[in-house]
Amino acid sequence: MRCTALLMALLMSAGNGFFYAFAADKLVQPGGRTLVVGVYQNPPKIMVNADGMPTGIFGDLLQHIADQQNWQLKPVACDWAYCLELLASGDIDILPDVAYSPERAQGMSFHQTPALYSWSRLYSLPEHNITDLSKLAGLRVAVLLNSSQHNFLQHYGQHEQISFQLKGVSSLRAAFNLVAAGDADVAVANHLFGDNRAAEFQLQANPVRFDPVELFYATTKDRNQQVLADIDQYLQQWQADPQSYYFETVSRWSQPGFNLHPAAPMLLIWAVLSTVLLLLSGGGVLWYRRHVNQRLRNLQLSEDRLTTILNSVDAHIYIKDKRFRYQYVNHKIAELFGKPAEQIIGHTDSLFFDANSAEQLQVNDQRVLVDGERVVIEETNTTVSDNEERVFLSVKLPLRHSNGEIYALCGISTDVTEHKETQRAIHQLAFYDALTSLPNRRLLLERLEQAFNMAARLPCQGAILFIDLDHFKDLNDTLGHAVGDELLCQVASRLNEQLRKSDTLARFGGDEFVVLLSQLQPRADLAGQRVELLAMKLMEILSQPFQLAERNYTISASIGIAMFSDAGNVDELLQRADLAMYDAKNRGRNRYCFYDSKLQAKVLARSALQSGLRQALSLQQFSLYFQPQYHSDGQMLGAEVLLRWFDPELGPVSPVEFIPLAEDSGLILPIGAWVLQQSCQQLADWQRDPVKTHWHLAVNLSVRQLHDPDFVKLVRDTLQQTGARPENLVLELTETQLLEDIEAVIAKMQQLGELGVRFSLDDFGTGYSSLSYLKRLPLNQLKIDGSFVRDLLDDPSDEAIIRTILALGNSLELAVIAEGVETEAQYQALCKLGCQQFQGYLLGRPAPVEQLTVTPQRPGL
Template sequence: MCRIALLLALLFLTAKGFIFAPTLASETTSPASQPLVVGIYQNPPKIAVSADGMPTGIFGDLLKHIAQQQNWQLKPVSCDWSYCLELLKSGDIDILPDVAFSPERALEMSFHQTPALYSWSRFYSLPEHKITQLSELAGQRVAVLLNSSQDFFLQNYRQQQQLDIKLERVKSLQAAFNLVAAGRADIAVANHLFGDHRAAQFQLQASPLRFDPVELFYATAHGRNQQILATIDQYLQQWQADPQSYYFQTVSRWSEPGFIDKTSVSLLLIWSVFSSVLLLLSAMALLWYHRRSKRQLSQLQLSQDRLTTILNSVDAHIYIKDTRLRYQYVNHKVAELFGRAPEHIVGHTDSLFFDAKTVSQLQVNDQRVLIAGERIVEEEINTTADGSQEHVYLSVKLPLRHANGEIYALCGISTDVTEHKQNQAAIHQLAFYDSLTSLPNRRLLLERLEQAWSLAGRIPCQGAVLFIDLDHFKDLNDTLGHAVGDELLSQVASRLGNQLRKSDTLARFGGDEFVVLLAELQPRPDLAGQRVELLAMKLMDILSQPFQLAERTYTISASIGIAMFSDADNIDELLQRADLAMYDAKNRGRNRYCFYDSKLQAKVLARSALHTGLRHALSQQQFSLHFQPQYHRDGQVLGAEVLLRWFDAELGPVSPAEFIPLAEDSGLILPIGAWVLQQSCQQLADWQHDTLKADWHLAVNLSVRQLHDPKFVELVRNTLQQTGANPANLVLELTETQLLEDIEAVIVKMQQLGELGVRFSLDDFGTGYSSLSYLKRLPLNQLKIDGSFVRDLLDDPSDEAIIRTILALGNSLELAVIAEGVETVEQYLALRNLGCQQFQGYLLGRPAPVAELSTRHQTPGL
């Protein structure tokens, strides 16, 4: 009987593919002259797309192996199932794996002869919707893969039985399970390989009902790529005839935990086992009837020796235990594990080799086999008796019985999957966690958010998302370097994580953005909102405390946007609204939190409409220029400031205060600014032919983006050359705040333009923060007194003192000084008395089209 046990063990190994054989030799088929275009849809573990875009899974790995042997070049095309079928029929892809044969499909596709795999489908649902017979589908919403064999069956069944079955036809099995989990469908249909593996993730259970098994093939368009199919058929025939082939290795590898349900075995493998058992029984019968023959005994001994050799060469731990859990047989791999000869292991129990916890768990599993007669497939974590080593094994254990059915022993096959589990954990870490902070990344956050959203749809509870953005993080990176920035992000992640519950999710969304997901809050939005608000205040407080970075103390703040689940209709909208709330917090001065407000959406829509109109205005040249004259105290016109105007057919006249900041943010200010510069220079060129206006200048305002654009100097140079304008008549106005960022680069550009003859005016002087030490280095020609000082000149002595100081400073630096915002005669006369020589304002002239500019103005008060 021990021999029988060993033979059974060998058969089990053969069926599961643990015995490996050399790779099939290359066929003589000529390699394809063109790349073989392969359609791939997501249906793991049968077929899936790997990280490098190539096919994987059972069908994918088999095809890649054949392609390698045949020197085929595979060109993968990822598509959903229905679209893959269309591409195959149209000839846009050459071959499609994992296609179930049917007479109808045989009219449109070609198949090879030998099935690559067998599969069957099952119904999956939440526990309360489980069905036991097809008639119970009436009135149910059934999610089924579009154009699949299950789809055709259910349509025909519904028509024949006249049942009201609502078919929700989806593009992927993942989508089918999502519909059921979200309560938008009652039942999902999937093949058992996919379904048994993924059901638990969606809290679904399999129904006992099953579809009839189907044969699965590689398919091509009808009548095409026949040589490819013939080659695949050759490999499959040879592989399936050899239990040690690459085919069985591949099926076994994808049958490991984490790929398919532990009890699922393909029908093809079951047939292999059945055939082997029949052969074995025949051989045993022959041996029984001829056991007295010396020749037969010799052959039996030889077979046993061969079997022992095979079992000792297999990369798996094979053993037999009796009903008292004592080892009766071990192969070489077990002896190697225990560090003892087989004869020193037989007769002992696991307590000699493993720690107490391991022994206890092993006994539980062994008793299930020996007492209940179960065949089990379990992952077992085994720790040595001294606790020095821990390994994970995939163990298959089955009962061995006498002829009368009595169990006398168990046969076990344990494969060390420790490295595989470690690799899985490493891959999972890389796929779902941020490498810097070890927090969940965007992908894992979205998965958990989907689960929380689905849960909130099934039970009365509220949830929230908090978008956290560090204020001025870029300044830290630019001044202290990215290494210090990374250290800050790590410390921020640690502080935030310490303030959250275990059920909360903290993720790094990207850059310096973090997201907190709060699930299962109070169902009442007001109570849930109070909980979220308290947490937001706590997070802002903890982040405001100093950080120790690079031997220095650094303090930051954060802006937090909050959106409740009740604020949105789906998770994309929820994230978008939390992001909007965060930007609202930043616009309100940073270092604060803001809840999403529906008014924000209206602002965003209005801003979007304005942005669209701005692009249209640029392309359709809807802008115009107005000019506000600038005068000398003697009444002579010196020139004008160029002011941009926009009139939209739908929006009407749009204030520059509205569209200029938007143009700055969107980058449209660069082409708009280039247009203003070109139009201004062209106007200067036109005036050169008018003796009264030939010396007039035009002051053109610069934006921050223009000033820091690397091509700005070249743009000004080319525009002057193309229009023929006198560079000395072009005045570029910039503000003090524009000088704060990279002032050295600004000085270089100003010097380059100054060499062309272009002049510079410092606008809004006295309101910025630039140092006077920089002021003397700037190649300026004019200072412009800000209108805020002129407005209160007559009432505020401080403003008069500031203006007097600016005039004195301009005089000492040999800079012209012009006062803007002059609106009354009293202001004008006061400025003249202080020594101001140049003026601009509504008193002297409002902005107007160029045709309305006067050549001289009557000086007020004279």
Template sequence: MKPPPIHPLDSRHICLSGLLALCMLCAAPSWAQAREVRVGVYANEPKILLGQDGQLSGILGEVLGEIARQENWRLIPVPCDWQACLELTQNGSIDLLPDVAFSAERALHLDFHRQPSLYSWSQLYSREGAKLKSILDLEDRRIAVLAGSIQQDYLQTLLDSFGLHAQLIPVHSLAEGFELVANQQADTAVANQRFGDYQAPGYQLRGTPIMFQPAQLFYATRKGANADLLAGIDRHLREWQDSPSSYYYQTLQRWGGERPRLLVPSEAWWGLAVLAGLLLTALAGAVVLRRQVDEKTRHLKASEQHLNTILDSVEAYIYIKDPELRYQYANRKVCELFGLPLAQVVGQTDERFFDAATAANLHDNDRRVLLLGERVETEEVNRSPDGSLEQTYLSVKLPLRHPDGRIYALCGISTDISEHKKNLEQIHRLAFYDLLTGLPNRRLLLDRLQHALAQHGRNQLDGALLFIDLDNFKDLNDTLGHDMGDRLLQQVAQRLGSHVREEDTLARLGGDEFVLMLEGLHPQHPEAIAQIETVASKLIQVLAEPYALQGRNHTSTASIGIALFSEARGTVDELLKRADLAMYEAKAAGRNTLRFFNPQMQAEVSARANLENDLRQSLAERQFVLHYQPQVDAQGQLLGAEALVRWQHPSRGLVAPGEFIPLAESTGLILPLGRWILHSACQQLVAWAADAEREQLTLAVNVSARQFHHRDFVDDVFAVLDETGANPQRLELELTESHLVQDVETMIVKMGLLKARGVRFALDDFGTGYSSLSYLKRLPLNQLKIDRSFVRDLLSDPNDAAIVRTIVALGGSLDLQVIAEGVETRAQRDSLLRLGCQRFQGYLFGKPEAAQRLEQWSLPAGA
């Protein structure tokens, strides 16, 4: 198990620290011979383990590694199990053994440093449901314990002092002990608290309240040997443990979330030992008390029998559960429901009798009683484990308390109301749903509309009402009959229902009129209009497809009127009226279309539709051109260019990409447009390859997220390279951090395929998104592009300068080129040079222009 990841904001500090350490290492004199130190390593995560790279890991491993770095030691890990490590240390085959608890017996053969490296204690871990609350509960239990450990001797002495009989099972590692418990070959296992809390969840174990033997942990060595190693360890531990921000406490936080705390003096440890002795005395007294309780229990059982007779005669489900949600009592009705005798019900939880969702809901209600002391009265829907049987109960649950007010159990009384609920549901359906289509009727729609308008006033999100009316429906009724009309309405309802979101409301007002209510739309009009237009256009398309009516095809269309919540003055009637009027406008416009009530919105929709039509036509007629913006190095030498698309509109002239690229993205036209851009750019590379002065230039092409994530993108790039004969090593695809939002793993695979062909990659607008550094180091990138927003205020904003410096350092550490875009002044270029940036792009060196101008390019005067 690895330590938790470092926060991305800390990565710049780690990067700089790593570079500084590398410089110091390189500056070290060649005659400084590192001392070899053999270190025993056994699996005791998170304190000590052997990392995947074969080096020491864990808390004590990393701390020793840092000491070794500062002391010029070379650590040689020696893997072994605990007992073998101990023997190898005693005979001198191992120089240092981490994680050794001090004892007088061990001190006869080993030396320890003075400053403890860690503090811990021993604890028992068991499976969920094991009743282990005190030492007395260890009677006749199987206990896995590390062979040759202090815990083994101490626990045996503890059991003997209480007269308890338990089987101690020696194991070679703590992990082996946990595996025995998980496989039910042992009832519990002894482990140090740090290993146990770190590893128990992975074995589905939990810590018990049984804890003993607080211990101070050290690095140990052979008696009389390696005094200098122990002195060096002491020196660093004393310095680090006095500083909450030291490497020692940073390591503790990474592996266990432990915050810096005051060191526990040795007097406190002696105090804990005294308290442990007092605890043993108290437990011995508990043995005597238990015998007295047994006598009283016999008298209570007689009274319990009389109470059971009364409860079994009640026609309700009565039960008692303990704090661990296990049944402690169930009357006759409960046992009949489960089909089991009382003896097989007691001790079980609801997971045995119900499906997972039911058990989770029951547990939530039970915890309200047991933890909060609430009286819960609620309906509970219970399903059998296979889901075949479903019943509804009215349940009342009460806390049962000790005389001092502490809750020790809950009592539940449940009454079956399944039939009553079915009757209510049928009445509700008749009142609020359309019998022909099963959709909400006018009454339910008006209620939901009122609620939606109130929500709109609070959360500021917009909504819309789509009034859908079938075109020429009366003709179908008159010619084919009302039965055919009803079948068409049912098919229309099914088509509409399959193309709307679950959170939207689709209703039938009557006749051939349907209404769709959309909620949670973008509060800004342009974005909301685009969302609504997409949904309405899809519905018009779906409803226009042929219908099968008694073996014959029938074609029907629909007209849709649309009104926005934000334009309806907050009333349901006004909203319905506006949507209805817009629908008639759609009818007047020739049917099979949509209309917005607001004339301004309609104009925007029309303008968007016209622009989309122009875009489609321009794609067919190739009315696009590529302009090229130069990219240069620190000496002003031309390195390559970025290809930027422009739309040569026949009437509007040259259109900037900001006006049509978003529309191309939303309509899917970016796919054919992107293929044309890539093909044209590769043709330009081929033209440059024929010129000795231009053959080494690279050409960067922007790729949209939708284009890159298309399933055929890699094949399209390969096809263009094959068709044009362009050199893939001169082609650079620019991605933005938005590409990382979805399916990063697939993205890495695609990049790897293209990289293997020689294609280069650059990450554009770097620093403006939320890319993870853990992904960044896995991406096969060649270059990072510093976003123009950081360059623009570089001379006036120290934060921008710090960000640029960090990006340059990050690029250097990852062996990536770094280029700054948006460089418009010589002062910006000079500042970037001082910060370490060596590549530039911007108006200072040239605007995007035709390829012929780039081929005549020379460095501007004064740059």
């Protein structure tokens, strides 16, 4: 058996050289390309045979490719260092068996697919057993000059601060000779050479493995690119087929015990060849082939199963080598890049992602391949194929050899783009206003809480500005909600432009905005000046015209300001800014107001009044007073109904105080319904009295009542329930009530007029009614406002106004009544002007129904 093995080894080494030299001479055609190949002795990877042609793993592979491509190889023998010089000068076209490094890539070009993988080992005499590179300290190390091992050990010694002597040699055989002769302690070689040649020099292989490298054919930088591309194509095809020429060659040259001397005698070669031919006819070889084929089939089946599993996973799975090139991709990667897997293998991310993405991916991969980290990270990448940005949750971990050295990266990346977009959408909906994209109330409260707490810990002041647009409802009603929304967006944009990045502008709701200013001056007065200047600037910017619906629209704002020092918590702060804003509105709008503690007292009083108002409604604490109305002939025409409230705790409350509050709170609707019911019941009672049966009652209407959609039905039902005659019910409304949705008001008046209900226009002459609308209103009476009567004797313009009103009433066939008649002189002057109906203290004060008199209190009337 030993003899047979030796004969086979001789055949597979020396015979291989003969065969390929013969094949080369036979297959090269005239006119084929000549490639000058640098060959240095590094068996079994590269060497020259007896005919001077390249052989070994790299030599045989290159010769086989040359036969197919019609290249003619012209070998040039050189040691390693000289080969490098020849390649750099361009005197050789290609150099096999070159380890890739970024430094070498500066002056050389490499193909994509590695031709071979190798690592380095230490070889020494038996007395040196080196189990760790740190044991090299103080030793003499023979290493191939300018090789990857030489560079690695230099960097290792510097980084680890370990001192050892590197003895550069021109060949691996020379390194082994130095150790055998005692001139070096350790030789460094690739495992393929060293494991086969160590015994020849009585050296042993140490257990340390280091510097795993990928080996290539190299050319001068940017030259012979087509040659490299052709080599790459063959390597990719071969490495995809376990039965290819590539695997047969690597297996053949990797067998232990080869006699690697290229100059074996030809007679011995032919003798061995004859012996081997006889052995090949035996059943042992046939059994070996079947055994190998069965193992290959089992391996292929396992690979297919694994591929099926990896392709069924809804994740992007890949393996990258130490040069960041893809070595494996599943179908999700192929779908992502829009390329088949074979067009992805061997390429880096720069071919599939934009420059920024590829750069960041390489930074993350370096943490795995260089530092050995397990990386879990979100990566945002833009693919070149569709220029679409995606977010991936990536898990990347290093793949290691048995000695712990990293040789590749395995990654699993899950596309979480849709999930992230959903998260962003949910966050946007939860914390931002859908119309203006400003922070909403919820986000404002969170930031306000943080700022308020910070101001309590640090010596700084803060403030909020509560901004409300004046008469915004008028814009919505006249131009529509779409235009109103556009105004809100433009307001948000203008306000934002005036603020610092640290400030927060939020839409609080409707047409209300809040500005949060944090980290202001510690001194309240200086902080207040800063806030006041900003408020003035915001009012100025909002006062400039807005372009809406192809027209200019001007609006103003009322701003309430509260400093952090004004409140003990966030809720109080917002409440007090809101109070200040309402104070600005009460003072005429289009202004700003700081919070004043007096406002709080007013609010508390208002709150107590509103609470009492609700109780008064439920406990029937209201009463009706009646002020009589007379004709100039002394006949009583009826009365105006006036609401009175006496609270057990507050005492008598003026209508001037509680009527506006009832309007604001909405209580005016149930109170108005009660007044209407009581008034109609009183009319029904008078109808049974012959003296009073013709009397009417004038009932004042509020804005809310007039615009209540159920108001007409309420009046109709109340008249039917009480039995009051509709013509005795006079509903009084003011000119200002006609400004809002006048068409709807006219429609309701017409419906009630058809029932017989009469209408009186109160405070006539103080509002803004258009005469064109006035003639369309189904009115029965005009009421001269008391302000004109009061100054009638002293102001000629008041006299002219009253004369005009009387003339207008006469032309429109409307009765005219003057209210607020308090003196005899006023009464006489009105009579001379032609007025025939009167109401005022001169004739009778408001009183309960039982105190009403048929005749006026004024003597002689």
